[in-house]
Amino acid sequence: MIEVKNVTKKYGNFIAVDNVSFTVNDGEVVGFLGPNGAGKSTTMNMITGFIEPTEGTIEVNGYDILKQPLKAKKKIGYMPEGVPLYNELTVKEFVTFMAELKRVPRKERKEKVAKVLYEVGIEDVANKLIRNLSRGYKQRVSMAGALIGDPEVIILDEPTVGLDPKQITEIRQLIKKLGKKHTVILSSHILSEISQICEKVIIINKGKIIAVDTPANLEKKTESKNVILLTVEDNKNNMEKLNKDIPEILENKFIKNNDDGTKQYMISSNIEFDLRKKLFEILPKKDITIFELKNAEKSLEDAFITLIDTNTREREKEKEEENKKTKETGKEDKNKTEKTIKNEEKKKDKQKKKETTDKEKVGKKIKEETKKQEGGKK
Amino acid sequence: MWAIIKKELKTYFFSPIGYVFIGLFLAMFSIIFYITTISQGAITYQYVFFYSVMYIVVFIIPLLTMRMFSEERKNGTEQLLITSPRSMVAITLGKFIAALLVIIITELFTLVYLAIMYYFKAPAIMTVLTTMFGFLLLSMTYISLGMFISSLTENQIISGISTIAVFVVTWLAPNISTNLIAISLIDKFYPFATGVFPITETISLLSITVMFVLLTMIVMKRRKLVK
Structure with a gap:
């Protein structure tokens, strides 16, 4: 069990981790999630x-x-x-060194090293110099170093970065297997990975925890609307008048014409209404044939981006308010000229622009990465 | 601690550093041996060490010490050491002892020259022993100083060059002013070459060594807060 209580890490004036508290119970697999520089590695x-x-x-x-x-x-x-690895050692030497560091008794050492090498699948390179290994193998050697000595808690910082899709699935399976016996904490900025492996997700942004929950609950929490994707045959264009018949509809949006003459719509309502039943009742009466009707599922990815975005927006607001306050005091203080205030405002605007573009970039990157991985799995 | 000593020795001898160090030392030692004894026909083994300390050790001990902590920090492998269930004392001492072992191995090689000398005539054995002991003590001091400098930077080159610079300063300082003789490490070695066991110098060198080993531990511990 790991208990983190009110932990703060400051580098000068910069706060890398800000009053973070959480617990990880025995046998749990917990994922740390957050954009780059959120404080994941610092916490670990x-x-x-x-x-x-x-x-x-x-x-x-x-x-x-x-x-x-x-x-x-x-x-x-x-x-x-x-x-980090000692490049001048062979794989076996390195893992043996780690076993010695962790005080694995001499008698059991050989056996345990062999077992770990087998577990992470690096037996065939056991006598190779680490220097000559590919990135994927190095990753696994590092993992072997973490696993040796049967520690009760295993902490993995971005265990799948730089691996090919096949290796990624292998490592994930290994982590899942480990989760049965050990407490595992892993960090990642790949969301699909976390939702596959972890029972609990801790989302961090700018040093603060913004959510701790199961992946499924997080998805639910961030849903504010029920969204239904509807494919229909609608020759009389009755779909457009649907809002009158079903007042709960918030938005009724035409998406595209399909090749077979059907049309796709997106219908949204507030979270408390489930429109599926009503749609099935009313649409046939309006001479609309339903071809397909499905709930548009929100992924953890959306949840993550919404959470991070709202969080950063809130922080910006707080900052603005603080700035206003300082400005007011600045006016009272006659020594502070208007010029400096203007300059400050300009700087802040620039910063905001930078931040927003950075966020967009992060979002895009994450999407691309998950797509790549999913493609790889197929 | 043994685990760290073993690993350090492996890094010395699985990479060229160990061989370059011993090779360079012996090559230069041979030259000095020829100049001071063979060509002079003298049976004064201490002079070989005397000059080798001056001209060799100052420049090649940094070869051993410059990578000690710098390399670990740069490669991130210090994370493996620091997060392992080993104390900072064990890690620092392990590294120190490993470097010292390389020096001892080197010194064992120099026994060959002693054997050559014995072939002609036996030198004063007491002088030989005190000189070799003094050489070891001085090397220890240099290693601890180099190790300390290595713990300050992640750049091996900076670490190596500043170590040489510090050694040279302690070597030449007394030439600037005799008041500075206290910081000269080599001056503490000279009495060993007389064949008498100098207690003051032994304690002095040992305490400087202990000081820098402790300072290294402090630097490494403090880094946890700053990093």
Whole structure:
């Protein structure tokens, strides 16, 4: 079990992690999700004792990472970001070294190293120099280093970055398997991955936790509308008048003409109404034949982007309010000339523009990546 | 600690560093041996060490120490060490002892020259022993200093060059002003070459070593807060 209580990490004035608290229970597989620079790695580094939090406490299986570091670290297997390895050692030597570091008894060492090498599927390169391995293999060697010594808690920082689709599915299966015996925390900015492997998702943005929930619940939470995709044959164009017959419809939008003469519409309503039954009743009366009717499902990806967007918008508002306050005090202060205030405003505007474009980029990237992966799986 | 010593020795001898270090040392040691003894017909083994300390050790010990922490930091492998259930004391001492072992191996090689000398005439054995011991102590001090500098930067070149710079400064400082003799490390080595066991210098070198090993530990621990 991992307990993180009110943890803050500051670098000078920059707050990387801001008053974060959460618990991970035994046997849980938890995913850390967030855009780049959200504080995922920093949080993981603090849990593993690589860096110390500025404030707050972290307990791993009851041991405080600052007060009893050696006992706490013994429980943890950590695969850091960027896969750091000793290039001049062979795979077997490296894993044996990690076993020695983790105080695996001499008698069991050989056996355990062999077992881990088998588990992550790197037996065939066991005697190769790590320097000569491909990225995917290096990733697995790093994972072997984390798994050796049967730690109760396994922390993986972006375990699937840089792997090909086949390797990704293999690693995911391995993580799922690990989740049966161990507590696993992993970070990722790939959403489909988290929703597949994890039972719980922690979403972080700019150092703050903005949601902790199961993937399914997160999807539900962020839905504000019920959206139905409808394919119909409608020769008399009665669809457009549908709003009169069903007043609950918020939006009735024509999407496209299909080749077979049918048309596709998107109908949305408030979350509390399920229009499917009504549509089935009323449409035939209006001489509309239903070919297909389905709920447009929201993915975790949408949930993530909505959450992050609303969160950053809220923060911007807070900032603006703060700025207003400082401006007011600035007016009272005669020493502060109007010029400097204007300059400040300009700077802020520039920053905002930058931030928004960055966010768009992040969103696009995430979508592209998930698409690529899904394509790979097929 | 043994795990770290073993790994460090592997990195020294699975990469060229260990061989380059020992090779360079022995090559230059041979030249000095020829100049000071063979060509002079002298049976004074201590002079070989005397000059080698001056001209070789200062420039090649940084080869051993420059990568110690810099490389780990640059490659991120320090994360593996720091997050392992090992104390910073064990990690630092492990690295220190491994480098020291390389020096001891090198010093064992120099026994060959002693054997050559014995072939002609036995040198004063006490002087030989104290000189070799002094050489080891001075190397320890240099290693601890180099290790400390290595823990300050992630760039090996900067680490290596600043280590050489610091060594040269401690070497030449007494020439600027005799008041600076206290910071000269080599001056602490000279008494060992007289064949008498100098207690003051031994304690002095040992305490400087301990100081820099401790400083390295402090730097590494502090990095947890700053990083």
